[in-house]
Amino acid sequence: MAAERYATPTLTVAATSGRRAGLILVGEVRAEVLRQLEEQLDAPPLSRADEWVVDMNKVTGIDLACVYALLQAAATRRPKTVTLTVRGARHAVRRTLHAAGLDVVAAIER
Template sequence: MAIAAVGGHRAVLTFSGELEAGTLRELEEQLLDPRLRKAREWVLEMGELTHLDLACAYALLRAATEGPEAVALTVRGARRHVQRTLHHAGVDAVAVIEG
């Protein structure tokens, strides 16, 4: 994951490769970035993400919904199997998932 842009109350996060149990701790640490805590909207660019496991999807959900105000989520470009994992974690209940 990389934070591609932060402006105003919006952050763009780009994902590539695989997010799995071995990268969970690093993902959770990156999601604590102070710039993300200030943003009220996150755009998750997932077009280059080839694999997302359930634990990492839950980490994204927790990061976006913890705190006094939930973050508005938009997921862009996620492959069908990544979308399926997001659905199983419940991310689709709090995010707009664009094709």
């Protein structure tokens, strides 16, 4: 099965309710988008949400720097606690998430 390719990685944030926010990642999530990812993680609606759902259905690859940004954002949000769920990550992407330790602070669903 050939891997899907997306011309440009994209990050989209959507508020699904006042307490829940979604982050949709698409394509190769690499160092080129790290700054944009960090800005999105600090900006509303993610900064106001208690629950984050990260959709990785269309992520073809992710580097450790971007995983660490997610990990840091979720783990250091004090005094507010964030519940983080990652959905739809491919096997290779899940391996990177686990290698970085994201599974310690997040539920990683297929």
